[in-house]
Amino acid sequence: MKLRTRIFMLGLWATLLAAPVLARPAVEAGGFSLMRGIGVAACVLGIAGILIVRYLGERGRLPRGTYNMLLLLVLLVLPSVALVATTQTVFVGMKAPTACASCHVMEPYLEDMQDPASASLSAAHFRNGWIPRDQCYSCHVTYGATGSLEGKRDGARHWILYVTGTHADPIRYTGSYPNINCLGCHDGTPGFSRVLSHQAINEHLRSDEMSCVSCHGPPHPRGEAGHLNQ
DSSP, X not given: OOHHXXXXXXXXXXXXXXXXXXXXXXXXXXXXXXXXXXXXXXXHHHHHHHXXXXXXXXXXXXOHHHXXXXXXXXXXXXXXXXHHHHHHHHXXXXXXXXXXXXXXXXXXXXXXXXXXXXXXXXHHHHHTTSSOSOHHHHHOTTTSTTSOHHHHHHHHHHHHHHXXXXXXXXXXXXXXXXXXXXXXXXXXXXXXXXXXXXXXXXXXXXXXXXXXXXXXXOSSOOSSTTSOBX
């Protein structure tokens, strides 16, 4: 097989592999988002372009310059567009609570958050509409795509444990929850500032010497099968 043929096949399979990712509805919106549409279009055009350019090129129906320009388009430009659209689609979709619950060990967290009778902090925030959307992502900002290196490290470790089935149930939170995730929304608001205890321990909260959840209760249920134990 000639090198040119190998390049064509590589581009074709790369585009085909990207297409299912882009065609999957964005978890968050459930609709046909603009970036996902652009990505799907780039995949379709890439696949069609590779086949057409390959066919016409073998039969000498394209001038050399036109042939090279079309090669550049179908092997570099369109895959790049598909890559950008895929990345954007994944980053948007991963912020939705349903994306977090896609791992079965996390389903109880979503169920509790949406339970109107639950007394957990996550349920209170959801019930009162304090976080209109992306509830899980908003409170676990260190864990997501734009989070810290430690968050990415933990995310990769959790994924490996999940796909290999080596995690223990119920799962346990072994780290510490940074107060900045709470203070990012609450600090400076009238409701937060007028509480005398907040004023007294403000520096301790900022330095993580004291935890917000030590006074405000668990963010998630404790001690139930499949739920967080702290």
